Amino acid sequence: MGTEIRIAEVTKKYGDKTIIPNLSLTIRSGEFFTLLGPSGCGKTTLLRMIAGFNTIEAGSIYFDDKSINAIPPYLRNIGMVFQSYAIFPHMSVRKNVEYGLRQRKLDKKTIREWSDSIMETVKITEYADRSPNQLSGGQQQRVALARAIVIRPTVLLMDEPLSNLDAKLRIEMRSAIHDVQKEVGITTVYVTHDQEEALAISDRIAVMNQGEIQQVGTPVELYHRPANTFVATFVGTSTVFDAVFQGNDGDAFVVIDGQLRVKVDHLRSGIADSEALKVSVRPEEFIPVRDPQQTNVLKGVVKSCVFLGKYLNYEVQLTSGRMIEMSQPASGIRDYFKEGEEIALTVDCERINVFDGAGSVNLIREEG
Numbered sequence: 001m002g003t004e005i006r007i008a009e010v011t012k013k014y015g016d017k018t019i020i021p022n023l024s025l026t027i028r029s030g031e032f033f034t035l036l037g038p039s040g041c042g043k044t045t046l047l048r049m050i051a052g053f054n055t056i057e058a059g060s061i062y063f064d065d066k067s068i069n070a071i072p073p074y075l076r077n078i079g080m081v082f083q084s085y086a087i088f089p090h091m092s093v094r095k096n097v098e099y100g101l102r103q104r105k106l107d108k109k110t111i112r113e114w115s116d117s118i119m120e121t122v123k124i125t126e127y128a129d130r131s132p133n134q135l136s137g138g139q140q141q142r143v144a145l146a147r148a149i150v151i152r153p154t155v156l157l158m159d160e161p162l163s164n165l166d167a168k169l170r171i172e173m174r175s176a177i178h179d180v181q182k183e184v185g186i187t188t189v190y191v192t193h194d195q196e197e198a199l200a201i202s203d204r205i206a207v208m209n210q211g212e213i214q215q216v217g218t219p220v221e222l223y224h225r226p227a228n229t230f231v232a233t234f235v236g237t238s239t240v241f242d243a244v245f246q247g248n249d250g251d252a253f254v255v256i257d258g259q260l261r262v263k264v265d266h267l268r269s270g271i272a273d274s275e276a277l278k279v280s281v282r283p284e285e286f287i288p289v290r291d292p293q294q295t296n297v298l299k300g301v302v303k304s305c306v307f308l309g310k311y312l313n314y315e316v317q318l319t320s321g322r323m324i325e326m327s328q329p330a331s332g333i334r335d336y337f338k339e340g341e342e343i344a345l346t347v348d349c350e351r352i353n354v355f356d357g358a359g360s361v362n363l364i365r366e367e368g
C-alpha cells in the first residue's frame with residue numbers, strides 16, 4: 001500500500017513575500033499526481049516542502065496520519081528525481097543504483113536482489129556495467145529513476161525530470177515513468193510546466209497559478225470542465241470570448257462575441273439577464289456552417305490551414321479581428337477550407353464552457 005500525502009493549510013514565505021498562501025491538497029495512496037503551472041508559480045517550492053528542504057511557515061504536511069513537519073529530510077524516506085540526472089559519473093550504472101542501499105547498510109544479498117529487480121523494471125539491466133557517460137540522456141534518467149525508487153521510498157517526488165531531453169525522448173520517457181510508477185505502486189508527486197506531459201502521465205493534476213491551486217482533477221475533467229478561464233487556456237487551447245446571458249421562458253441563451261446566440265443547457269440558475277459572461281471554446285468545438293442562409297454565426301476568414309494527419313488545424317480571423325484556432329478531424333473531409341476562404345462558424349453547445357464575467361467560476365452544472 002502506498003502512502004497518502006495530506007497538505008493542510010500550508011504557507012511558504014521567503015522573507016516577507018508569501019509564495020504559497022494557505023494551500024491544502026490531498027494526494028491519494030498510490031496516485032500519480034502532478035503539480036502543473038507556469039514557471040514561477042511555486043511548484044518546486046511546494047515539492048521541496050514535502051521533501052523537507054524548505055521550511056513551512058504555517059500548516060502541516062502528513063504522510064498518512066503522521067505529521068512530518070519536524071522530520072528532517074533524510075529521515076522522510078523520499079525518492080527524488082530532478083531535471084539534472086544527479087548520478088555519479090565515476091560509478092557504473094549498477095554501483096549508482098546500489099548506492100542508496102549500501103548507505104542504508106543492507107546486506108549484500110538484499111542489495112543485489114533489489115537493484116537487479118529495479119534495473120529490470122526501468123529496463124537498464126543491459127547497461128549495468130557501463131559508465132553513465134556511455135549512456136544517452138534518456139538512459140541516464142532511467143538510472144536516476146532506478147536510484148530513486150530502489151530504496152523503496154515512502155513517496156517519489158519528480159521535478160521536471162524530462163526537460164533536458166529532446167521531444168521524442170520526452171514522449172518515450174513519460175510512458176516509461178508512468179509504467180514504472182504503476183508497477184511499483186508508489187505515491188508520486190510530479191512537477192511540470194508542460195500541460196501535454198501532465199495530461200499524458202497523471203492520474204490527477206493540480207493546476208497552480210501564483211502559489212494557489214486553481215483546480216484539482218483528472219486530465220479529462222480539467223480538459224472538459226475547466227474551473228476558470230486560467231485553466232481553460234493553460235490546459236489545452238481555448239479561445240475565451242466575452243458573452244452576455246439572455247434568459248427566455250426558462251431557457252438559457254448566451255450571446256458570444258455579440259454575434260452568435262446559442263442555447264446552453266445545464267447552466268446554473270440565478271444568472272441575471274444581460275449579465276456579462278465569458279465563454280471558452282476549444283479548437284474542436286467550433287463547427288463550420290455550410291448553409292449561407294444561416295446568419296446566427298461567427299464570421300471570419302481562414303488565415304492558415306495545416307494538415308496534421310489526424311486533424312486539420314485552422315487559424316481563422318473573425319470579423320472582430322480576433323484570431324481563433326479551429327480544428328477538424330481530417331478523416332472523411334474532402335472539401336476542407338483553403339487560405340483566404342470566408343468561413344461561418346457555430347459552436348458545440350454541449351461542450352463549450354461558460355464562466356462568470358471575471359472568468360473565475362464555471363457556471364455549467366454537471367449532471368448526475
Ligand SMILES: Nc1ncnc2c1ncn2[C@@H]1O[C@H](COP(=O)(O)OP(=O)(O)O)[C@@H](O)[C@H]1O
Pocket residue numbers: 014019037038039040041042043044045046
Ligand atoms: N530561495 C528563494 N528565495 C526567494 N524566493 C524564491 C526562492 N526560491 C523560489 N523563490 C520564488 O518563489 C516563486 C516560486 O518559485 P518556484 O517554486 O521555483 O516556481 P516553479 O517551480 O513553479 O517554477 C518564484 O517567484 C521564485 O522567484
Ligand SMILES: [Mg+2]
Pocket residue numbers: 043044045
Ligand atoms: Mg520549478
